[in-house]
Amino acid sequence: MLTEFGKTLRMMRIAHGNKTLGDLGEMLGVSATFISAIETGKKSVPPSFINQLQAKLNLDADEVRRLEVAAAKQAKEISMGLHDRTDRARELAVAFARRFENMSDAEVEKVFNQLNDL
């Protein structure tokens, strides 16, 4: 069964050139099995995957946004690159991760609003 992300991705590969799993795999340099495992949620969406899709399928900003929202729903964990960041920026990432564990829904909304205002 496809996840919401899987259905969204399938819709986009069809809309942008009727691409099969194998076609898209070839464009991204991965196997059809790998794309399929992402569509069914067996594998989580790799960090740079949506950016690669954007480039290869010529997705617009709205399509990227829809993929990001759907990907978040099937994410079990995320990883963040900390290369080339200041000590202070790293401190923020770690502090956020620690605080995130017991953040209430209301607090999530508050942080979301602040992020959007940045």
Add this chain to the structure above:
Amino acid sequence: MAMPMYSYEVPPRRRDEIIEAAVALRQALRITNPMFPILQVVEVLLPQIDPDFSFEVKEHAELGDQHGLTRPELKEMLIREDVYEGARNGVGRDRFTIAHELGHYLLHNEPGLARTLKPRGSFPVYKCAEWQANSFAGALLIPTDVAQALRNPHAIAETCGVSVDAATVQLKVLAQKGLL
């Protein structure tokens, strides 16, 4: 083309009905190419008609000795990765496997369908799910007019993207019906 020792017994279908179903599908999808675009159909067209349909490519270990597995009640068709790659590369046998699975999906999808797993040969062939799916795949991939024009298994294999074996079987079927 799965040929297990056991098969599901399903409601009977005559060969003619199955051929008609294959012709109707070609017409509904407006496919006139003698080389049936089986992957485009299951991966691109079917999902647009039926958004809940799920076509999935699975690792060899997940499906074991099964080339494909279709569960109409879950609206899913699973294909083993080597079979999928073969179909992409135009290998007749692998294209046939996917058409065979499409046959299961379209013919054996009634909710609450009475299915019993029985030894092959313990019930009439026209009630055998595997026979029905093979009959469908043969008719879908080898249009009768193409077979009539070519009449040669090697030429049919080349033109329709099927194995010489599948072409030979389909010629025999048509000959029995007096269509050659």
